[in-house]
Amino acid sequence: MSKKSKNSFAINRRQLLASSLALGTAGVAKSVQASEVGPSNSPPNLPEWTTYLGDGVDVAPYGLPSEFESHVIRRNVPWLTATAESSVNFTPIQNLEGFVTPNGLCFERHHGGVAIIDPNEYRLMINGLVDREMIFTLDDLKRFPQTNKFYFLECAANGGMEWRGAQLNGCQFTFGMIHNVQYTGVKLSDIVKETGLRPSAKWLLAEGGDSAGLARSIPIEKALDDCMIVWAMNGEALRPEQGYPARLVVPGWEGNMWIKWIRRIEFGDMPYLTREETSKYTDLMTDGSARMFTWVMEAKSVVTFPSPENPLNKKGLHQLRGLAWSGRGKIRRVDVSLDGGRNWNTTNIHGPILNKSLTRFTMPFYWSGDEMLVQARAVDETGYVQPTIKELQNVRGVNSIYHNNSIATWLVNKNGSVENVRLG
C-alpha cells in the first residue's frame, strides 16, 4: 500500500465558489485551475500506486475485500448467549449499500453451533399427513422447477435490546439482525405436489439437522403460498452458517422459522408447540398472558447514514441513506424527519422495489452544524405505517423483547457525532 501523505493533492485545492444545479451552494467538491494541472493535462503528484506494477498473484481464486475495509465485519455481543455454540453475529448494516447483503456479512443466529453437512449425504424427509412419505437428496430437489427470489430475513429480536430503554450506540447492534439475498430453490408447494397432501393437513413442523434440532410450526396456507427450500444465496451455495446445504425460507416471517440444515418436514393437523414457539418467540403481555405465533415482521426502517458509526464530518450537502422493509409486501414510501418527527420529507426509494425485500432509500439534506433528530418511517403497500415505540408499548408493555419495529431516533450532535436516543 501507498506510503504517500494524505495531503498529496492539497496544494491544488481551493474552495468551490460556483453554484450548481446538482449540489446547490453546498460546495462539496474542490476545483483546480487549468493552469495548476500542468501542460500535459495529467494529474500532478502521481501517486505511488500508479508508478509500479500491481500485484498479479493477489487475485485469489475466491476473492476477499480490500485491506482498507477490515472494519466492515459481522460482530457479536458475547453476553447475549451463554456459549459460542449458541450465538448471534450481526450484519454491519451501517456499511451496506444498495439492497444486497454480501454472503460473508450476513447476519446469522445458531443454537447448537454450525452443523457441517456433506451435501452428498444430505437428505430431506417429508412425512406425516401426506400420501407418500419421501426422502429427497439435494440432486432430487434440483430436479424440481426452480425459483429465484430476493427476501429479507430478520430475527424477531432485532432491536430487542431497545425495549426497556437500553440504547446500544450502534447501528449494527440495534438493526443488524437482518440480511437480504437472492435465494435459489424450489417452492415447498411443488414438493408437496410430489408427496401429495391429505385434506386433514393444516400445519407443518420444520426440523433442522443441527444438534439443536431447531423446529417450528407453520400453518399450511403460508407453507403452500411462498415458502421455499433453497440451496443457494446470491448465486452461490448457502454458507455453512446459513444452513448449507439447504434451508427453509419463510418470506416476511421471523428468521427463527427459516429452519437451517433442514432435514424433515412433517405435516399434521395442529401446531407442534415446540420450545421455539412456547418458551421463546412469544410475546409476554402486561396481563401475564403470552401471544404466540406472532410471525410477521412488520414494516421497519433504519437510517444508515448518518448513524452512530457514520458521523457527519462536515457541514453542507449530504445524502441521507437507509433501508426499509416489510414482511407484508413491498415498501410504498419512506419518510424522514430531521427534527424528531415534527416535519417529514418523502425520500427517493430505489428500484427494483421487490416483495418482502430490503429497499434502499436516499434523501439529500443540508447540515448547517446544528443538532438534528433523525428518524425514518416506512409505509408498506398495505398502507401500514411504522409506529413509534410509545404506540407499540401502549399495546404490548415492555416484557417482550420481540418484534420491535418502532421508529428509531439518531441524535446528530453539533460536532457531527451521532447517538442512539429515545424520544418521549
Next chain:
Amino acid sequence: MSKKSKNSFAINRRQLLASSLALGTAGVAKSVQASEVGPSNSPPNLPEWTTYLGDGVDVAPYGLPSEFESHVIRRNVPWLTATAESSVNFTPIQNLEGFVTPNGLCFERHHGGVAIIDPNEYRLMINGLVDREMIFTLDDLKRFPQTNKFYFLECAANGGMEWRGAQLNGCQFTFGMIHNVQYTGVKLSDIVKETGLRPSAKWLLAEGGDSAGLARSIPIEKALDDCMIVWAMNGEALRPEQGYPARLVVPGWEGNMWIKWIRRIEFGDMPYLTREETSKYTDLMTDGSARMFTWVMEAKSVVTFPSPENPLNKKGLHQLRGLAWSGRGKIRRVDVSLDGGRNWNTTNIHGPILNKSLTRFTMPFYWSGDEMLVQARAVDETGYVQPTIKELQNVRGVNSIYHNNSIATWLVNKNGSVENVRLG
C-alpha cells in the same frame, strides 16, 4: 465433517411408482413407507452432524463458502497472458444460480497488476472541455445523489477462443469473462452538472490509476446517458481487483471500457485513439480493414446445466438452467433446442428482468439417455436474435477474437458427459 457412508438411507429406499403432476413419470425422488421410518416419526440412522454440537467459533467476522464448495473458484488460463501482472480470472459461471455473481467469484482482467489504493488518498479529476476543472475525494462523490443498478460486465473477448474452432471443453473458459452485480454510485451526468460541460465536448477519456494507466474514449451521449462512477458492488466496497475504491460503469458496453481505479476523466472534441481502442479491442475484417468502437455487447446466452462441468448423472426429468443478457436492454425471450437447432422451446425467464443485467432461464426436460445437441438463443427487447457463428463469420471472417455472441452447442453423450462442439 461426517464420516458416515453415502448409503446411510439406502435400505429405506424404493423406486417411486406413483405418478405426480409436478414431475410426471420421471420418478426423481425416493419414497419410504411410514413403517420404515420408526414409531417416533424421526428419520432413521441419525447422521453424525446431528449428534454433536457444531462449531461455534467457525462463524468468521467475514464468512467464506463451505469446504465442500472448494471447486467453485475463479480460474485463469496461464498461457493467455505473458505475466501475472496482465491476467484474466474467469467466473465459474457453470456454478452460479440466480443472477447475482458473488463478489469473490467475479471475473476480472488486469493489465498492470492490481493497484492498491488508500481510499483516503483517492482522487478523481475532471478536466478538459468543462467550465470548472475539479478534483473529487471519495467522500465528495458520496455527496452526490446515488444510484443502485444491476449490470452485467462482459469482456469483448469472452468466447474469443472459439472463433477459429478451438473448443475449450468448459463452460467457465468459454463463457466466464462476465459477472453481474448491483452497483452503487453516482451518475456521471450528475458530476458533469457540477463541473459544467462546454458545447464542444463530444468525447471523454477515462483513465485508470493503475500502472497500466488503462484509458478508453467514450462518446458524450453514452457518458451522459447511463455511465456511473461506483464505489460499491453487491452492497459492499468494490473489491481491489474491481478497481477499489472507484471504477467507471459503462452499462452494456465491453468490459475494457469500465475503467478501474479511475483517476481522471477528460472531456474533448474527438476520440483519443488509445492503445486499447486501436491495437486492441478492434475487429480485423477479412479485407484487412479494422472496425473500431464496436462497443455494445450484443444478446447472448449460455446453458449452465447441462454443461461440460455439469454432466447428466441419470435419466429422467431435469431442469435445464442458463443465463442470458443483452447490452441493448432487457431480455425478452430465451429459446432452447435439444436437437441442434431443429426444434426450439421457449424457456421460463425469472424476474426481476432488468435492463442490461444477467437474466436466469430454466426449462424442464426429460433425458431418455440419447445424445442431445443443446443450444440456447436469446432475444432482447429490441427484437435482436442471437446469431449462429456461421452468420457472424459470414460478415466478419475469423481474424478478430472479439464480440463472439454466437449460439454455442453442448453435445450430451449417451453416458451423460457433455462436450463443447461446433455445428456446421
